[in-house]
Amino acid sequence: MTVTVTGAGGQIGYALLFRLASGQLLGPNTPINLRLLEIPQGLAAAEGTALELADCAFPLLASTTITDDLTRAFDGVNVALLVGSRPRAAGMERADLLAANGRIFGPQGAAINAGAASDVRVLVVGNPANTNALIARSHAPDVPADRFxxxxxxDHNRAVAQLSEHLAVPVGDIDGVSIWGNHSASQYPDVFNATVRLESGGRRVVRDLVDERWLTEHFIPRVAQRGSEIIAVRGASSAASAAGAALDHVHDWVNGTGTGPGEWTSAAVVSDGSYGVPEGLISSFPVRSVAGAWTIEQGLTVGDFSRSRIDASVAELLAERDAVAALGLLAAE
Ligand code: NAI
Incomplete structure (x- = not known):
């Protein structure tokens, strides 16, 4: 399998590549050809990482290529992890940020369209991730939309971890958490369909164990703003946890999620109109991977509390989409 990582010289790249090459992305039986894409000023850092990758003597790592050329990076790619992006600089307006990233993700989408393997799967990590994925997808008309x-x-893992701590139960005993909407402070972490395993073998509904005040004043804002909390405490943004989540996402996409009640996860996928999210938006949903494709979990209860929060985050996604469309960053359909 050919796996391309963009922004490979950055801090998520450094946290991601070793675990990926050790087999945590695709499993222990799949050799990997790694392609590390960087901009010219990031190449030296990527080369340093590649030297260390070699020194790990990972049996699964068949080759490592470092390049700043999009065609070389995406030729024959099976899994593309688009991590590198333009961070918001001081004084940068939101439109400037969207424009700067549009200029990165449009050409990357076009290069994937031109050269990727027919089974390519793309995960956008670089922010604003949902809208960057929308831009890349619009430049890849020959790739099925659901691959972006x-x-x-x-966010999903953070929500599970917060519940685990609050309820004093192991993370593995919690099911049915969902993240809806945008990967931003407007996201909605939803526990209304979540359950926790009891020692007796049954399950209890999480909503019966937490009060609304904890949800609105603690849980939802803390999950949504966990990235800022990490920056404040660590002095740098999340890297190892972001890398771990990227591995989880692709691993589950390729290998499948559980099929039992509540055994879904969360991912931002192209909306088919489910739950009133406009078709074509790349929005987070509760999803399962079945036969190698994400499917949106249907039939979940969405009450007024959840509806208003999902709608607010989707409204932000629509505004981002309109802004990049106005900047000419979406290829004509
Ligand atoms: P970083 O600044 O340490 O590394 C980014 C790397 O990308 C740099 O080495 C830079 O040279 C490279 N880069 C920039 N433009 C590029 C391009 N056009 N092609 C290839 N490489 C390029 O940043 P870090 O911490 O690794 O984060 C990367 C992105 O991931 C950021 O946008 C961050 O906001 C986002 N992120 C997303 C999360 C999510 O949950 N979706 C969680 C954490 C971070």
């Missing part, structure tokens, strides 16, 4: 996804698995 954006990462909200970190």
């Amino acid at each position: 996804t954006a990462m909200t698995r970190l």
Whole structure:
């Protein structure tokens, strides 16, 4: 399998590549050809990482290529992890950020369209991830739309971890958490369909164990703003947890999620109109991977509390879509 990582010289790249090459992305039986894409000023860092990758003597790592050339990076790619992006600089307006990233993700989408393997799967990590994925997808008309996804698995994992701590239960005993909408502060972490395993063997509904005040004043804002909390405490943005979530996302996409009640996860995928999210938007949903493709979990209860929060995050996604369309960053359909 050929796996391309963009922004490979950055901090997520450094946290991601070793675990990926050790087999945590695709499993222990799949040799990997790695392509590391960087901009010219990031090449030296990527080369340094590649030296260390060699020194790990990973049995599964068949080759490592470092390049700043899009065609070389995406030729024959099976899994594309689009991590590199333009961070918001001081004084940068939102439109400037969207424009700068549009100029990155449009050409990357076009290069994937031109050269990727027919089974290519794309995960956008670089922010604003949902809209960057939308831009890349619009430049790849020959690739099925459902192969473009954006990462909200970190938000999902954060939500599960917060519940685990609050309820004093192991993370593995919690099911049915969902992240809806944008990977931004407007996202909605939803526990209304979540359950927790009891020692007796049954399950209890999480909503019966937490009060609304905890949800609105603690849980939802803390999950949504966890990235800022990490920056404040660590002095740098999440890297190892973001890398771990990217591995989880692709691993589950390729190998499948559980089929039992509540055994879904969260990912930003192209909306088919489910739950009133406009078709074509790349929005986070509760999803399962079945036969190698993400499917949106149907039939979940969405009450007024959840509806208003999902709608607010989707409204932000629509505004981002309109802004990049106005900047001419979406290829004509
Ligand atoms: P970083 O700044 O350490 O590394 C980014 C790397 O991307 C740099 O080495 C840079 O040279 C490279 N790069 C920039 N433009 C590029 C291009 N056009 N092609 C190839 N490489 C390019 O940043 P870090 O911490 O690794 O984060 C990367 C992105 O991931 C950021 O946008 C960050 O906001 C986002 N992120 C997303 C999360 C999510 O849950 N979706 C979670 C955490 C971070």
